[in-house]
Amino acid sequence: MKRVYLDNAATTLCDKRVVDAMIPFYTDKYAVASSQFSHSPGIESKEALDKARETIANKIGAKLEEVIFTSGATESNNMAIKGVAQANRTKGNHIITSSVEHRSVREAIESLEKEGFRVTKLPVSNEGFISVDDLKESIRKETILVSIQYANQETGTIQDIASIGSVCNEKSVIFHTDAALSFGRLPIDVKKEHIDLLSITAHLIHGPKGVGVLYIRDGIEIVKCMYGGFNEFNKRAGTENIPGIVGFAKAVELIGPEEIKYIKKLKKRLYDGITKRLDAVQLNGTQKESLPTILNLTFRFVEGESVILHLDMKGIAVITGSACFSRSLEPSYVLKAMGLSHEEAHGSIRFSFSRFNTEEEIDYTIDAVYDVVKKLREISPITPNK
Ligand SMILES: Cc1ncc(COP(=O)(O)O)c(C=O)c1O
Known part of the structure; x- marks a missing residue:
């Protein structure tokens, strides 16, 4: 895989x-x-x-x-x-x-x-x-x-x-x-x-x-x-x-001058790719300059735990703003402090990048996220206008 x-x-x-x-x-x-x-x-x-x-x-x-x-x-x-x-x-x-x-x-x-x-x-x-x-x-x-x-x-x-x-x-x-x-x-x-x-x-x-x-x-x-x-x-x-x-x-x-530029490009590619194809996706953090290595998104109407398990089955390792940070189903204290609701924090996923990731991996991830979120939204009782 x-x-x-x-x-x-x-x-x-x-x-x-x-x-x-x-x-x-x-x-x-x-x-x-x-x-x-x-x-x-x-x-x-x-x-x-x-x-x-x-x-x-x-x-x-x-x-x-x-x-x-x-x-x-x-x-x-x-x-x-x-x-x-x-x-x-x-x-x-x-x-x-x-x-x-x-x-x-x-x-x-x-x-x-x-x-x-x-x-x-x-x-x-x-x-x-x-x-x-x-x-x-x-x-x-x-x-x-x-x-x-x-x-x-x-x-x-x-x-x-x-x-x-x-x-x-x-x-x-x-x-x-x-x-x-x-x-x-x-x-x-x-x-x-x-x-x-x-x-x-x-x-x-x-x-x-x-x-x-x-x-x-x-x-x-x-x-x-x-x-x-x-x-x-x-x-x-x-x-x-x-x-x-x-x-x-x-x-x-070994940290080279090109590394950050490259990682920023990967982050933008993932963000643009996901938000072009899926509605109701919210950026957690700021639109101003942020760490190039981290992108945190909430996918409304789905649970982060389900998303990460399905992505793992496709070979993609990411974490969610609940279980992975707290070892419980309590939403992350960081997202809560930023004013996210329980549901928004539960639907959040952190993607984090390095110089060893490739554009091809990002494209594979965009497709996988699209498939997983779309399917989960289809079966979610809280998705409006299905
Ligand atoms: C912001 C921050 N502080 C502290 C640590 C802990 O670092 P270490 O694993 O070297 O103890 C981490 C680990 O990921 C971190 O992300």
Whole structure:
């Protein structure tokens, strides 16, 4: 059966060139970087670690010592949020976030709420944007941290990070952003955008799973989450995952200038193809520029679960805004926060793209979506004028 993977916002194929770059660090060059003071293999590993750090630092406009390797964006988000909260407990107990964050931010903040921190969750517009004025008004003297995502995992809506960063900078509040899906897809400059902490991960840009970075601006204090060594400038203990880190840097090097243009073309092709052939299809997100990798559509009068099961039978991997995000039939909190009704959220499908998708796959998907939605609408009791 033909296979079309359109779930690239969940994870991406690890590029073969990334795997090739990693293999020697399992088979030959396997010393730990902290052995650099004892032997040559240790020096070699340390050099590989430094080189990878430089590649990632350059990509976001950071200094080397501001780039801390972690096990992925979940860890980076937890480390940033809990680390800043613990380090600033005596200064204040108020945290501001949005209502559409990834679970790793949402639940890290909820855990702090249970410890007594006060939390303001900013609402979003029906396109998924927070209001920068709301943010300004919500900052009070006890506010120690603002955590707002760069772009959304379900709809691809991109927040005005530079303005959010400026507000936080003016008010001297620490600003963290989860850029797991934006890194490598949008230009990021941590200094220009006044970002104090930034979370990224390798597996969403064709790198390996289990490796990420937390950028921590020089001067930002955090309490360590992991104890047991001086690794990563004494900010994150534990043996560095050198093969993964080398793979992460290779994945960054492989992002070419044409890639985004190509992915944007695929997204437009799918959107145009589907909306030309089917009525009652609604874009979830914004008509303004959004992440090129994500397209979220609601197909009225059908259930997302039925659509994804039928598409899976045709070899197409996509997810819906209910079961896949929540493991229950509860509609996604992101779509609900954007004002979608229960039914609209249930009928939503997220398509997400990568450089490994082809135009032919997109055309196959358009045909498949048309067939599946048309058939399901024919048998749906709520379809009007059948
Ligand atoms: C926006 C966002 N944040 C955080 C994460 C978690 O990243 P990781 O899988 O590296 O822990 C993801 C994963 O897809 C994500 O999409």
